[in-house]
Amino acid sequence: MRIHRRRLLETALVAAASMAAPAVIGQARPRVVVVGGGAGGATAARYMARDSNGQLAVTLVEENELYHTCFHSNLYLGGFKSYAEITHRYDTLASRYGIALARDRAEGIDRDRREVVLRGGTRLPYDRLVLSPGIDLKYDSVPGWSKTAEETMPHGWKPGPQTQLIRKKLEAVPNGGTIVMVAPPNPYRCPPGPYERASMFAHVLKSTGRGDARIVILDPKESFSKQGVFQEGWERYYGTMIEWLGPKIHDGIRSVDPATNTVVTGFETYRDCAFVNVIPAQMAGEIARRAGLAPPGGYCAIDPATMKATVDANIHVLGDACAAGDMPKSAFAANSQAKVAAMVVRAELTGSRSFPPRYLNTCWSLVETDDAIKVGGRYEPRDGRIAAVETFVSQNDEPADLRKQNEAENLGWYAAITADMFG
Ligand code: FAD
Numbered sequence: 308m309r310i311h312r313r314r315l316l317e318t319a320l321v322a323a324a325s326m327a328a329p330a331v332i333g334q335a336r337p338r339v340v341v342v343g344g345g346a347g348g349a350t351a352a353r354y355m356a357r358d359s360n361g362q363l364a365v366t367l368v369e370e371n372e373l374y375h376t377c378f379h380s381n382l383y384l385g386g387f388k389s390y391a392e393i394t395h396r397y398d399t400l401a402s403r404y405g406i407a408l409a410r411d412r413a414e415g416i417d418r419d420r421r422e423v424v425l426r427g428g429t430r431l432p433y434d435r436l437v438l439s440p441g442i443d444l445k446y447d448s449v450p451g452w453s454k455t456a457e458e459t460m461p462h463g464w465k466p467g468p469q470t471q472l473i474r475k476k477l478e479a480v481p482n483g484g485t486i487v488m489v490a491p492p493n494p495y496r497c498p499p500g501p502y503e504r505a506s507m508f509a510h511v512l513k514s515t516g517r518g519d520a521r522i523v524i525l526d527p528k529e530s531f532s533k534q535g536v537f538q539e540g541w542e543r544y545y546g547t548m549i550e551w552l553g554p555k556i557h558d559g560i561r562s563v564d565p566a567t568n569t570v571v572t573g574f575e576t577y578r579d580c581a582f583v584n585v586i587p588a589q590m591a592g593e594i595a596r597r598a599g600l601a602p603p604g605g606y607c608a609i610d611p612a613t614m615k616a617t618v619d620a621n622i623h624v625l626g627d628a629c630a631a632g633d634m635p636k637s638a639f640a641a642n643s644q645a646k647v648a649a650m651v652v653r654a655e656l657t658g659s660r661s662f663p664p665r666y667l668n669t670c671w672s673l674v675e676t677d678d679a680i681k682v683g684g685r686y687e688p689r690d691g692r693i694a695a696v697e698t699f700v701s702q703n704d705e706p707a708d709l710r711k712q713n714e715a716e717n718l719g720w721y722a723a724i725t726a727d728m729f730g
Contacts, residue, residue, distance in 0.1 A: 344369030347439030347626030347641035354649035375466035385507030440592025448588035484581030498532035503672035540674035611688035632693035671717035679714035
């Protein structure tokens, strides 16, 4: 009964929002369906609805009522932001921009009929489909770890309860305890994310009288994003609290045991860990893989000028789910790609002007209070891929006021991107 009432409500919501924008007289409006209301999808939906002045009927399919940002979830773990500050709603997209909200899971895409099939059975026809479902985790990529084990050894790489679980576990770490983080292999969501998280763990432990705790990062990679500046900051602020071990040192992550909080590497066995944070290997979100847009276990190939899937010109794939050349998997990147896709969709369906695509990214990471480092670049289509044409990265020994300025930029960016996504 409850399910039935919810369905009716959702159907009504979709219908009401569809009517909110004026139709082009004498002609059905072209239909755009967006799957995934995150950094890529929410931005694309908002730009298409806002800039087409009601010429496009935009439907946003999102399974969750609330969006908790992964970006700045590390600041939540560090105590710099509240949970409410990283939680957002979709209401304004419907009320101000006339976007139809379908709160359901997209289970399939019928590419021949150009329809998205929702869990409840509803079929949403589209002229263009924009997919931004984010990532899925490879639960079999770390021996001994599994979907069930994520309750004991959380990943925190999808937002919401997992982030809160990590914070709870961090609060319980005793002075002298050991946190082991298993870092992911490339390519994964947010390249500097694990290392900013380790910084926030150390910040919390040190500032709450637990400076004898240690954080061991077991990395399958030989190197990581902003490595030099991260490691300089760790030494300066946290002494020996954070220990990073590359594959040549730990000799491979052999297994984890959630029952005993044990991690076995080729070199050492970590027993009775205060907690273990497993960040596994990743792949494109299920809906993109099911639709045949990504190879098994991989990401969707796209045309760098339009963000269209190379195998289907009616579908654009954005954000973490696509293989975006030199661009990292970040909210900044997804937001930038969404604007290109929205422009192309409008141009093709309404005849509006389009411009050469330009992509941008910056990723800031907080190392300690008022000390943020950054990496980023400008990107353009080149030789069939999105290529970096200009890059920058923070340097060692930068003045304190520059690092403080970086953090002000980071906070300003968060306010700007969430306004850009949710209106
Ligand atoms: P998402 O934002 O994950 O959105 C996907 C949405 O699709 C979700 O809301 C999901 O519910 C929905 N969805 C998926 N499948 C379906 C379906 N079948 N039906 C209906 N809905 C569906 N990026 C930065 O730029 N800066 C940062 O500082 C930063 N920090 C980070 C820190 C951490 C710890 C992590 C984990 C990530 C961080 N990121 C950061 C990365 C950023 O969060 C992602 O790159 C970004 O969210 C990707 O956007 P997206 O649209 O691809 O996916």
